[in-house]
Amino acid sequence: MLADQEAVEALTKSQNYLLDYDRMKSAITNRPEVSVLSAAVKEYQFALFALAAGQYRHAFVGLRLFFELMLVTIQFSAREIDYRMWESGTKDINWSALKDSQTGIFSAGFINAFNPQFSESSKQYSAIAEAVYRECSEFVHGNAVTHLSLPAEIVFDRNAYFAWHQKSETMRVVITFAFAARYMNYIEVGAMEAMEPVILDAIGHLPAVQAVLSKTFEE
Amino acid sequence: MPDFFFRTEDIRPDEVLDYFVETNKDRQIVDALKNRNPTILIGSRGVGKSFLLRVAQKELQDNFESDRVFPVYISFVRSSLLISTDPDQFKHWMLARICSSIIRALNKAGLLGGVPKSINLLAGGQVSPTVGITRVDRIADAYENSWKFPESSVDIDGLPSIDDFKDSLEDLADTLNIRRFVLFIDEAAHIFLPEQQRQFFTLYRDLRSHCITCNAAVYPGVTSFGETFQPVHDATMLSIDRDVLSSDYVDNMREIVQKQADSSLLTQIAQYGKNFAILAYAATGNPRLLLKTLARAPKVNSQQVNEAIREFYRTEIWAEHSTLSEKYAGHKALIDWGRDFIESTVVPDLKGKNDQYLLSERATTAFFWIHRDTPEVVKEALRVLAYTGIVVEHAVGIKASRGEIGKRYLVNLGCLFAHEVAPTSSVFEIAKALTPKRMTEYGANHGSYRPLTESTSININQGIALALMAQLDKPAYVLDITPWQKEKLAELGLSTVRDVLNATEERLKEANYVGDVRARRMRNAAVAAVLEYLSG
Numbered sequence: 001m002l003a004d005q006e007a008v009e010a011l012t013k014s015q016n017y018l019l020d021y022d023r024m025k026s027a028i029t030n031r032p033e034v035s036v037l038s039a040a041v042k043e044y045q046f047a048l049f050a051l052a053a054g055q056y057r058h059a060f061v062g063l064r065l066f067f068e069l070m071l072v073t074i075q076f077s078a079r080e081i082d083y084r085m086w087e088s089g090t091k092d093i094n095w096s097a098l099k100d101s102q103t104g105i106f107s108a109g110f111i112n113a114f115n116p117q118f119s120e121s122s123k124q125y126s127a128i129a130e131a132v133y134r135e136c137s138e139f140v141h142g143n144a145v146t147h148l149s150l151p152a153e154i155v156f157d158r159n160a161y162f163a164w165h166q167k168s169e170t171m172r173v174v175i176t177f178a179f180a181a182r183y184m185n186y187i188e189v190g191a192m193e194a195m196e197p198v199i200l201d202a203i204g205h206l207p208a209v210q211a212v213l214s215k216t217f218e219e
Numbered sequence: 220m221p222d223f224f225f226r227t228e229d230i231r232p233d234e235v236l237d238y239f240v241e242t243n244k245d246r247q248i249v250d251a252l253k254n255r256n257p258t259i260l261i262g263s264r265g266v267g268k269s270f271l272l273r274v275a276q277k278e279l280q281d282n283f284e285s286d287r288v289f290p291v292y293i294s295f296v297r298s299s300l301l302i303s304t305d306p307d308q309f310k311h312w313m314l315a316r317i318c319s320s321i322i323r324a325l326n327k328a329g330l331l332g333g334v335p336k337s338i339n340l341l342a343g344g345q346v347s348p349t350v351g352i353t354r355v356d357r358i359a360d361a362y363e364n365s366w367k368f369p370e371s372s373v374d375i376d377g378l379p380s381i382d383d384f385k386d387s388l389e390d391l392a393d394t395l396n397i398r399r400f401v402l403f404i405d406e407a408a409h410i411f412l413p414e415q416q417r418q419f420f421t422l423y424r425d426l427r428s429h430c431i432t433c434n435a436a437v438y439p440g441v442t443s444f445g446e447t448f449q450p451v452h453d454a455t456m457l458s459i460d461r462d463v464l465s466s467d468y469v470d471n472m473r474e475i476v477q478k479q480a481d482s483s484l485l486t487q488i489a490q491y492g493k494n495f496a497i498l499a500y501a502a503t504g505n506p507r508l509l510l511k512t513l514a515r516a517p518k519v520n521s522q523q524v525n526e527a528i529r530e531f532y533r534t535e536i537w538a539e540h541s542t543l544s545e546k547y548a549g550h551k552a553l554i555d556w557g558r559d560f561i562e563s564t565v566v567p568d569l570k571g572k573n574d575q576y577l578l579s580e581r582a583t584t585a586f587f588w589i590h591r592d593t594p595e596v597v598k599e600a601l602r603v604l605a606y607t608g609i610v611v612e613h614a615v616g617i618k619a620s621r622g623e624i625g626k627r628y629l630v631n632l633g634c635l636f637a638h639e640v641a642p643t644s645s646v647f648e649i650a651k652a653l654t655p656k657r658m659t660e661y662g663a664n665h666g667s668y669r670p671l672t673e674s675t676s677i678n679i680n681q682g683i684a685l686a687l688m689a690q691l692d693k694p695a696y697v698l699d700i701t702p703w704q705k706e707k708l709a710e711l712g713l714s715t716v717r718d719v720l721n722a723t724e725e726r727l728k729e730a731n732y733v734g735d736v737r738a739r740r741m742r743n744a745a746v747a748a749v750l751e752y753l754s755g
Contacts, residue, residue: 121489123470124473124477124485124488124489125489127474127477127485128482128485128486128489131477131480131481131482131485132482135481135482166482166483167482167483169486170482170483170485170486173486173489173490205490205491205492
């Protein structure tokens with residue numbers, strides 16, 4: 001793999017996403033749900049490790065858990081009681097609740113409560129979240145197609161390797177969207193300045209982002 | 220290249236609701252298809268006629284326990300294979316196919332456990348409790364295989380008359396506690412065979428009964444209704460055009476894609492939203508055209524989208540249209556003139572106007588108007604263009620300059636965009652500012668009609684027979700299937716359309732990496748492509 005420049009670059013890029021997630025963590029460092037974000041980032045690192053070791057199924061499984069924990073961080077920010085119950089072991093994380101069209105984190109009600117300017121695009125990002133979660137779930141459930149697509153031995157597999165990075169990139173876009181929609185109007189200017197390059201890189205094409213950023217820095 | 224479903228036939232009927240993106244218009248159509256009044260659904264290729272029939276069928280199936288309305292889906296796509304000596308072959312075949320489909324559907328739904336006596340009349344003979352191959356199945360199959368032995372005659376002994384058929388369905392309805400049978404007839408009448416159209420609509424009219432609702436999907440060019448069928452009185456005629464002027468048009472088209480696309484493509488669509496909107500507008504409401512162009516531009520960046528629009532709407536969409544003139548020699552002059560009229564007259568006119576309108580920030584156009592007294596051959600040429608989706612009939616009885624009355628058409632936006640140097644940098648503004656109020660008018664004797672009206676080689680009134688044998692000898696690469704499927708057919712040595720039509724699932728399984736499921740799916744896709752190719 002080390003001889004494959006493209007593969008090395010992909011790994012570096014996915015590794016560098018950790019810097020983005022650190023900035024997100026810093027932006028909400030005083031909030032209770034930050035511990036969930038920390039746990040998510042740890043899972044991302046385990047997934048990266050599994051990927052580098054050629055353990056592709058475990059890399060996809062870890063990636064899905066990372067994604068779920070990152071998004072539930074946002075859900076917990078609005079429902080602290082759920083967070084406390086989860087922390088005490090009396091409530092599970094539920095993907096269906098996360099993406100619920102009426103009450104989930106991409107629902108019109110949720111987005112409008114925190115940043116109505118993002119509501120126009122929320123359905124689209126919800127669809128992406130659902131697709132990438134479903135694709136990783138195939139590895140969790142051991143669907144037949146995953147046995148065909150993954151190598152039987154521990155060897156470098158270009159297709160599986162790049163598919164993982166592709167999903168990691170997609171998740172970063174969705175997470176950045178959900179994070180910006182939830183927190184952008186409420187974090188301090190310093191944290192916002194740190195987040196700006198991340199947001200612009202992932203979802204800077206959205207008119208809502210351009211509007212909010214220009215307003216933030218005018219003030 | 221993303222592996223999209225381009226045809227409803229490729230989707231399992233019980234999964235059809237998973238792919239359904241419901242607009243208000245779609246809901247109206249599905250409800251109309253489910254209710255008591257007969258409905259005729261009209262739309263170009265690929266707009267989703269079969270899909271909506273399947274949705275209505277599935278919804279009725281899901282509610283059968285409470286409503287007792289029994290749906291039966293029947294495709295007439297195989298009608299192009301009929302070459303027997305029987306002058307009434309199409310009528311007999313239709314009846315046999317309908318009987319056979321009803322028995323199959325009842326059997327599949329588990330309603331023939333006790334085998335009611337009335338089923339014997341429908342089946343053309345005694346039906347055993349296991350309901351194997353019936354006499355009407357054999358009759359239908361014999362007609363469908365008549366292309367192999369063109370001079371053969373088919374024995375129709377056992378085929379019920381229309382009255383027997385209706386009586387039998389009434390008896391079945393009583394015995395099985397069914398309130399109504401709803402027939403969904405797809406690919407109902409062949410666009411280039413007026414005689415088939417007349418026979419179909421006559422049968423459609425004859426099948427009226429309190430316990431039968433007959434629905435059908437037809438192409439826009441179908442106009443020969445026969446002597447007994449009257450379009451407004453005998454059926455509700457519904458057109459299935461998605462309105463490109465509607466504010467949620469792009470969102471709806473995106474949702475259709477979301478049902479099939481992977482996360483990587485969806486992310487690209489989110490990032491290049493404007494480019495996706497351009498592809499959606501170019502498709503002019505036709506999901507199949509959108510999926511096909513999107514499959515060519517999976518990164519959705521400007522370079523890919525520009526290339527996809529240029530290649531698809533300048534070349535491929537026309538290739539399909541022009542192929543029709545090879546199959547139907549009598550229509551050649553008419554089909555070729557239609558292409559020339561759009562490419563050399565209508566599109567340049569519209570483009571010239573839009574260039575001016577955009578400079579002065581005024582509303583734009585993709586509409587043209589044809590006087591109602593225009594020669595019939597010109598109208599026929601426009602009907603063929605509507606069939607292939609190059610134009611869409613937008614409104615009838617429209618007043619133009621000096622109070623003259625005519626029909627307004629929308630030209631396929633992709634064909635209009637393809638004439639721009641770089642579509643992604645200019646056409647979004649055209650699409651967003653479209654208004655039907657601006658239309659280019661072509662009077663009853665417009666000069667551009669002359670090459671057609673003076674042509675002597677047109678023969679549209681004699682029901683031009685399809686040159687079936689010549690089409691079957693064409694190479695298999697003419698079929699509209701995926702490159703992977705083409706590769707597998709070549710691997711198996713299935714080099715002509717005839718070879719593909721003759722191939723069994725067992726034969727297809729001989730290809731590398733093709734198992735039971737893939738062989739079935741591949742055969743379905745290949746046969747659907749063959750039949751679509753043959754039917755024009």
